[in-house]
Amino acid sequence: MKRFTKILSLALVLGLTLLFSCSKDKDNSPSGSHKVVFKAIGSTGVSISNAVYVDGSGKTETFTSLTGETWTSNEYTVDASAHAVSFGVSGTGPNAASTLVVEIWVDGVKKADGKSTGTILSPSASYSF
Template structure:
């Protein structure tokens, strides 16, 4: 029984050492994937009407009948098999200097944005995971 207790203690100590030495990683996304958020941001009184995205791995989603000057998607988990993500939004502005910005956020960082200017606004952005 004494050998068993020593063996159990050594196993527990080794397990705790390995467990405590592992890097603490706050990224809860599945291995080899990315957390992606799409944003459309209009200037004052811009009315966003539609947004669409594709992840390059076959997933597409359209959002219609939108209103307001800003829109943010839910957070999507994009698989590592996707090489690019694309996003676009359409809106109407009250003046020739109205703007609409399309942004793509990957793993909490803004990776790309593109801007459209005018009364009829269409902004799009594409981000490639493979550099």
């Protein structure tokens, strides 16, 4: 009788496992669009010269002839079909300790960043939705 109970218990556990593992898959497709802002922040004396962003749907925007130690993009609405965004900046620093940081903000939350150190600066960051 004990053996029958163990076999029945094992069969019940396996049956329930099979039942729940075969449940309908959830739809994990991205929902809606996202508000994205790109930022570049340099240390004292850094000169930001160019910035570029690309989204997963192929949209590219380049900003040239930039000046200053910091730069912030306008807010972009990125379609859910894009799946990812990338952002890069180039600039120069006055010495080897100079830093330039890029940030990707999605829906008001910082989601990715990248850092470069030296006199030639080119940090980049990517984020997948």
